[in-house]
Amino acid sequence: MEPGKLILPGESFYPIIMDLFEKKEKASILYDDNGPTRAGGIIESVYEKDGKHWLRLEDQTEIRVDQLQAVNGNFSSDFSTC
Numbered sequence: 465m466e467p468g469k470l471i472l473p474g475e476s477f478y479p480i481i482m483d484l485f486e487k488k489e490k491a492s493i494l495y496d497d498n499g500p501t502r503a504g505g506i507i508e509s510v511y512e513k514d515g516k517h518w519l520r521l522e523d524q525t526e527i528r529v530d531q532l533q534a535v536n537g538n539f540s541s542d543f544s545t546c
Contacts, residue, residue, distance in 0.1 A: 468537055468538065469538040470538070470539060470540075470541050471538060471539065471540045471541060472541050473541060473542065476517075476529065476530070477529055477532040477535050477538070477540075478517055478529055480535050480536070480538055481507060481510060481517075481519055481529060481532075481535065482510060484507055484535075484536070485507040485509075485510050485519070488506055489506075490504065490505060490506055491504060491505065491506070491507055491521070491535055491536060492504045492534075492535070492536050492537075493521075493527065493532060493534070493535055494532070494533045494534040494535075494543075495527050495528075495531045495532050495533055496531045496533055497531070500533060503521060503525050503527060504521070505521040505522045505523055505525075506521065506522045507519050507520070507521060507522075508520045508521060508522050508524075510529075516528050516529070516530060517529040517530070
């Protein structure tokens, strides 16, 4: 997927995550963990826990998909750097 897509309210990063997972392509991620946090690498698994979608990177970092703010240049519309 080309970078630059804006993820609007009601949309999800899930299709982008699944595409990267299936193609075994590197993900550059920004997510909310009590503030913006960076992570990156190959997505090792995508799973559901407690009714939420999660991903696990090759370094074993686990991130809830609804906490994602940006993936490979695609940003959430509610993400703000201010």
